[in-house]
Amino acid sequence: MSKRNLLVLAAVLVIACALPFLVSNYRTFQLTLVLVYAIALLGLNILTGYSGQISLGHGAFYALGAYVTAILMDKAGVPYWATVPAAGVVCFVAGFLFGLPALRLEGLYLALATFALGVAMPQLLKYHHLEKWTGGVQGIVIPKPDAPFGIPLNSDRWLYFFTLAVALLMFALAWNLLRGRVGRALVAIRDQHIAAEAMGVNGALYKSAAFGVSAMYTGVAGALGAIAVQFVAPDSFNIFLSITLLVGIVVGGLASISGALYGALFIQFVPNIADEISKAAPWAIFGVFMIGFVYLMPTGVAGAVRLLSRRRRSQ
Amino acid sequence: MDAFLHQVLAGLATGGIYASLALALVMIYQATHLVNFAQGEMAMFSTYIAWSLINAGMPYWPAFLLTVAISFLLGVIIERVVIRPVENAPVLGVVTVFIALLVILNSVTGWIYTYTIKSFPSPFPKEMALGRFMSPHELGAIGVTLLVLAALYAFFRFTPLGLAMRAAAQNPVSSRLVGIRVGWMLALGWGLAAAVGAVAGMMVAPIVYLDPNMMGGILLYAFAAALVGGIDSPMGAVIGGFVVGVLENVLGAFVIGNELKLSVALVLIIGVLLVKPSGFFGKVHVSRV
Amino acid sequence: MILEARNLHAGYGQTRVLHGMDFAIEKGSITALLGANGAGKTTTLRSLCAMVRTQGEISFDGRRIEGMATEDIVRLGVAHVPDGRGTFLNLTTEENLRLGAYSRRDRRAVEPDLERVFGYFPRLRERRTQQAGTLSGGEQQMLAVSRALMLAPKLMLLDEPSFGLAPLLVRELFSILRDIREREGVSMMLVEQNAAMALDLADHAYLIETGRIVLSGTADALKKNDSVRKAYLGY
Numbered sequence: 107m108s109k110r111n112l113l114v115l116a117a118v119l120v121i122a123c124a125l126p127f128l129v130s131n132y133r134t135f136q137l138t139l140v141l142v143y144a145i146a147l148l149g150l151n152i153l154t155g156y157s158g159q160i161s162l163g164h165g166a167f168y169a170l171g172a173y174v175t176a177i178l179m180d181k182a183g184v185p186y187w188a189t190v191p192a193a194g195v196v197c198f199v200a201g202f203l204f205g206l207p208a209l210r211l212e213g214l215y216l217a218l219a220t221f222a223l224g225v226a227m228p229q230l231l232k233y234h235h236l237e238k239w240t241g242g243v244q245g246i247v248i249p250k251p252d253a254p255f256g257i258p259l260n261s262d263r264w265l266y267f268f269t270l271a272v273a274l275l276m277f278a279l280a281w282n283l284l285r286g287r288v289g290r291a292l293v294a295i296r297d298q299h300i301a302a303e304a305m306g307v308n309g310a311l312y313k314s315a316a317f318g319v320s321a322m323y324t325g326v327a328g329a330l331g332a333i334a335v336q337f338v339a340p341d342s343f344n345i346f347l348s349i350t351l352l353v354g355i356v357v358g359g360l361a362s363i364s365g366a367l368y369g370a371l372f373i374q375f376v377p378n379i380a381d382e383i384s385k386a387a388p389w390a391i392f393g394v395f396m397i398g399f400v401y402l403m404p405t406g407v408a409g410a411v412r413l414l415s416r417r418r419r420s421q
Numbered sequence: 422m423d424a425f426l427h428q429v430l431a432g433l434a435t436g437g438i439y440a441s442l443a444l445a446l447v448m449i450y451q452a453t454h455l456v457n458f459a460q461g462e463m464a465m466f467s468t469y470i471a472w473s474l475i476n477a478g479m480p481y482w483p484a485f486l487l488t489v490a491i492s493f494l495l496g497v498i499i500e501r502v503v504i505r506p507v508e509n510a511p512v513l514g515v516v517t518v519f520i521a522l523l524v525i526l527n528s529v530t531g532w533i534y535t536y537t538i539k540s541f542p543s544p545f546p547k548e549m550a551l552g553r554f555m556s557p558h559e560l561g562a563i564g565v566t567l568l569v570l571a572a573l574y575a576f577f578r579f580t581p582l583g584l585a586m587r588a589a590a591q592n593p594v595s596s597r598l599v600g601i602r603v604g605w606m607l608a609l610g611w612g613l614a615a616a617v618g619a620v621a622g623m624m625v626a627p628i629v630y631l632d633p634n635m636m637g638g639i640l641l642y643a644f645a646a647a648l649v650g651g652i653d654s655p656m657g658a659v660i661g662g663f664v665v666g667v668l669e670n671v672l673g674a675f676v677i678g679n680e681l682k683l684s685v686a687l688v689l690i691i692g693v694l695l696v697k698p699s700g701f702f703g704k705v706h707v708s709r710v
Numbered sequence: 711m712i713l714e715a716r717n718l719h720a721g722y723g724q725t726r727v728l729h730g731m732d733f734a735i736e737k738g739s740i741t742a743l744l745g746a747n748g749a750g751k752t753t754t755l756r757s758l759c760a761m762v763r764t765q766g767e768i769s770f771d772g773r774r775i776e777g778m779a780t781e782d783i784v785r786l787g788v789a790h791v792p793d794g795r796g797t798f799l800n801l802t803t804e805e806n807l808r809l810g811a812y813s814r815r816d817r818r819a820v821e822p823d824l825e826r827v828f829g830y831f832p833r834l835r836e837r838r839t840q841q842a843g844t845l846s847g848g849e850q851q852m853l854a855v856s857r858a859l860m861l862a863p864k865l866m867l868l869d870e871p872s873f874g875l876a877p878l879l880v881r882e883l884f885s886i887l888r889d890i891r892e893r894e895g896v897s898m899m900l901v902e903q904n905a906a907m908a909l910d911l912a913d914h915a916y917l918i919e920t921g922r923i924v925l926s927g928t929a930d931a932l933k934k935n936d937s938v939r940k941a942y943l944g945y
Contacts, residue, residue: 160513162458162520207695213512214456215698218644219691221458225641226687233680345637349520356517387532393525400514400521401506581812588798588809595796597780598759598789599861600813 122270131262135334136374138266141273142331143370147354148280148363149323155360156284157316158296160213163220165347166227167197167321169338171328173231176246176338177239186251186333190272193329194322201321205314224348231340245339248332269330276323281363283319292316324351346389353392356399359406368407427555428670434559435628435642436666437566441621442643443650443658444570445614450652452590452610453508455515459522460618461640463499465633466526467492467619468626469534472541481544485623489616496615500608508607530633541626562624569620570659573613577655586610638683642669645689651703661700665689711769712737712865712897713758718766720757727753728921730766735865735914740891740898742912742929744905744942750921751901752793755867758899759783759790771864785813789858793869793901795850799843803834806842806853810860819862827856830886848879855883859890866898872907880904884911905942909933917942 126134150164171193178184178192204223208216232243240246253264283289291312294301332338350373358369376395377388403410442460449457457463467488474484499522507518545561577583589596589606596603622636629635646665650657665686673682693700713735720728727750735741743751757764760780768776775783784790789810798806807827811820828835831852837845842853851871858866871887872880884907890896902908909915909929917925917938925932932938 154513160516162516207691211694211698214454214516215694217458217512217516218456218648219694222641222644222687222690225637226683229681229683234678346524349524352517352520356513360513387528389524389528390532393521393523393528396517396521396524397503400510400517404510404514581808584801584805584809585812588801588805591800592796592798594761595792595798596809597761598784598792598796599809599857600781600784601809602781 123267126263126266131260134262134266136378138262138269138334139331140367140370140374141266141269142327142334143351143354143373144366145273145276145330146324146327146351147358147366147369148276149320149325149327150351150355151358151360151362151366152280152284152292152323153316153320154355155362155365156289156292156296157313157320159208159313159317160217161220161320161348162217162345162352163223163227163348164320164324164351165343165345165349166223167201167324168328168331168347168351169227169231169340169343170200170321171197171325172332172338172343173240173246173328174325175329175332176241176248179248180241180246181239186248187268189333190326190329194326197325197328198318198322200325202314202318204321205317208317209310209313220348221345224345228340228344231343240340241338243340245337245342248336248338250336251333265334269334272326272330276326277363277366280323284363288312350392353396355406356396357406359408359410362406362408362412364411365406365408368411372407424674425671428674429667430555431559432667432670433663434555434562434666435625435670436646436663437563438621438625438639438662439642439646439666440659440662441566441569441617441624442639443646443662444573444655445617445621446643446647447650447652447655447658448610448614448617450647451655452586452607453504455504455508456519456644456652457614458516458519458640459526460614460643461636462523462526462530463492463496463615464618464622465636466530467495467615468541468622468631468635469530471619471623472534472539472626472631475542481542485544488623489619492619493612493616496612497608499615500611501604504611505604505607527633534633536633539631541623541631543627558627562628565620565624569617573617573655582609638686641683641686641690642666645686645693648690648693648698648700651700654700654702657700657702660702711735712771713899714767714769715758716767718754718757718764718768720753720762720764722753722762726921727762728757728764731918731921731923733916733923733926735897735899737897738891738895739913740887740900740911742905742908742915743899743901743918744908744915744932744938745918746941747903748920749918751918752869753921754918755790755792755869755899755901758867759788761790781813784861787861787864788867789861789863789865790867791854791858791869791871793873795854797842797845797850797853799841801842802839803842803845803853804838806857807834807838807860810857811862814862816862820860823860823862827859830859830889831856847874848876851875851879851883855887859894859896863896866896867901868898869901870903871900872902872904880907887911905938909943 125137146168150161153159153161174193174196175189178189179186208219211219231240234242250261252261253259354369354373355365357372359365376391380388380391399406442464445460446457449455470491471484471488474487475481503518503522507515543558545557547557577587585601586606586609589601589603593603625639642665646661647658649664650661669682669685672685673679711734715731715733718728718731719726743754745751753762756762758768760778760783764776766776767774770786770788798809807824811823814820833849834852834856837849842850845853855871871883887898888911891898900908900912909932912929915927915929915932916923917932925935925938
């Protein structure tokens with residue numbers, strides 16, 4: 107990583123650590139959600155940006171992660187921090203399994219299949235035979251965790267730092283993965299899959315693995331999100347969640363790690379501002395932004411930032 | 422046996438609606454190789470327009486026809502203004518624009534009309550004596566659906582404009598060489614698809630009640646129907662629609678319960694895409710390396 | 711002159727294929743465009759119909775057409791029979807033919823024109839309700855020419871009409887083209903690799919090499935030209 111980028115990263119980290127002490131508890135909670143979304147968007151980006159597969163149903167993996175956490179905490183008394191890796195593992199397996207048949211579907215057809223998954227998810231979660239575990243329509247309430255070992259942080263701030271730590275770990279993992287062979291292989295498969303296969307890249311394995319990893323990230327995000335919100339219910343995980351994630355990567359920028367952060371900031375804070383206008387307005391505004399970004403800024407905010415910094419450097 | 426027959430017939434009624442929506446999807450797919458994710462919301466929006474007209478005092482059938490005409494225009498406008506610029510963009514961009522359309526239509530409708538559920542009238546008299554097998558509306562819906570489908574078939578098969586639209590969908594380059602304005606054919610296709618969707622919406626609203634989210638599940642069934650029939654086969658879409666309608670009802674009533682009906686669509690979609698992606702009536706596509 | 715091109719450049723993406731060509735087609739004449747593979751013959755025909763991006767001036771029937779859309783140029787009376795024939799494979803023979811007449815204003819003349827076309831190519835009448843994709847190569851070629859005729863064009867552009875046809879069929883086709891020119895007064899530009907047959911049919915000819923015109927004159931003159939004889943006529 108270049109020296110300049112390291113400095114930027116350090117600055118961002120310092121700000122990130124300082125923020126919860128400078129703003130209200132509610133804002134801190136919102137910032138925690140930004141981190142949660144960033145992890146989810148990173149997951150979707152791994153799939154769509156790097157691996158070139160479209161998913162309109164990632165909300166389903168978010169839901170899966172959230173419910174794993176909720177059920178483990180509520181029914182099995184598992185401590186909150188242990189549920190996060192559990193959610194990750196479950197979602198990796200689910201994603202990998204979903205990815206296997208999904209391999210055969212290209213672009214539009216995969217979008218269709220995942221769209222169906224996203225639409226059907228709430229109904230699946232409300233299924234009365236599963237009610238014993240899922241809590242049915244009413245969902246499950248999760249108690250708010252306190253800071254451990256008597257650390258003098260209130261629970262909002264503690265949750266923020268916990269989420270921040272996980273986020274940093276996940277980002278570092280992604281960065282490592284995508285800069286190296288795996289990342290190159292994924293891009294090769296995305297852009298010229300026949301040539302890639304001819305060069306010995308096992309397209310099927312990579313694509314399924316990409317789905318698995320992407321689902322894992324989104325599942326971890328779901329777990330953290332559930333802990334932060336303290337509640338899971340089927341109707342919060344409808345198709346609009348999947349669409350929200352799509353908005354996030356379109357606005358933030360594809361194939362970019364920083365894009366996940368820009369996108370997360372957008373999807374967390376824009377609806378709040380838009381809500382002042384009307385209850386229905388956030389989505390109309392999202393829609394307009396989506397179209398605007400596709401027409402005018404197809405590489406998202408991250409792409410625009412990259413372009414600007416390249417121009418400044420060449421001057 | 423009675424109950425089974427009732428489910429089958431009711432399934433045919435809803436199947437007609439899935440068939441109409443699936444046909445709209447296939448029409449757009451044939452011309453552009455794109456799946457219109459916003460087809461359901463467009464139909465829903467049209468139904469609300471009809472509701473406004475009827476609420477303002479217009480009698481049913483004039484309101485119905487006016488709504489179809491307005492929907493046609495809206496479809497043309499959407500294609501020219503929103504879709505045209507991204508027709509050749511990468512897949513993710515196009516999908517995003519379609520989803521954006523879905524989202525905008527949904528939220529604007531909620532904004533204007535609120536999310537409270539409204540009832541939508543059925544033009545078919547409640548006293549028609551068909552007994553226990555079918556409600557008058559269900560029969561009427563099948564009738565209207567079949568009429569619309571027949572009209573469309575006649576249009577495409579026997580009129581020069583219909584021929585030109587078919588040509589433009591199959592071979593845009595050669596179409597230009599005979600002077601067909603391919604861009605406008607696309608817009609017309611969207612207009613027709615929107616009009617067909619409007620009819621579907623107005624036929625289903627009396628059954629499921631009018632609310633901005635009413636078409637979500639129905640769109641899913643329409644996707645399943647279009648895929649089962651073959652996403653580039655209009656006839657397949659129609660047959661697929663009726664098949665899906667009956668399957669949904671029969672499985673829902675006797676096998677898996679009504680709660681999981683959407684999952685039927687999901688399983689169908691994934692199943693067809695894996696086993697026979699070209700559907701039962703579609704053409705198999707071989708892409709050259 | 712039914713068509714004049716001045717300083718015509720054309721290309722695909724970044725690649726320039728035609729470099730400043732000047733040529734013209736006399737009204738009522740058949741003009742041949744000869745050259746080796748890749749010389750730019752197909753690109754020339756395509757550029758006349760705005761199927762590729764062009765620079766330079768093109769006038770058709772006294773009217774400037776560069777910058778116009780393909781379908782609008784066609785509606786002015788230019789019928790292009792593309793390489794590969796451009797058949798609507800999933801439509802019937804008759805539907806293909808009727809599409810040729812799609813943009814015509816004189817709807818009453820379409821039926822008699824259909825009859826006339828069946829007169830030139832009786833085999834198409836036999837196959838009129840058959841799906842065009844099931845026709846043989848030769849029949850599809852006849853269909854392509856007929857579809858162009860149904861436009862009642864002033865100018866026909868034919869791209870390799872002899873391609874894939876048995877010599878007997880080619881002879882038959884070319885004699886029909888001659889007939890069409892006599893009876894209907896349609897001007898033609900013909901791109902052909904089969905230089906001998908093309909020069910027999912044509913009145914004038916141009917020779918292209920790598921996107922430039924290197925020789926022009928009457929067909930007879932080119933037939934007698936030494937370099938043409940050696941390179942393209944084989945003797």
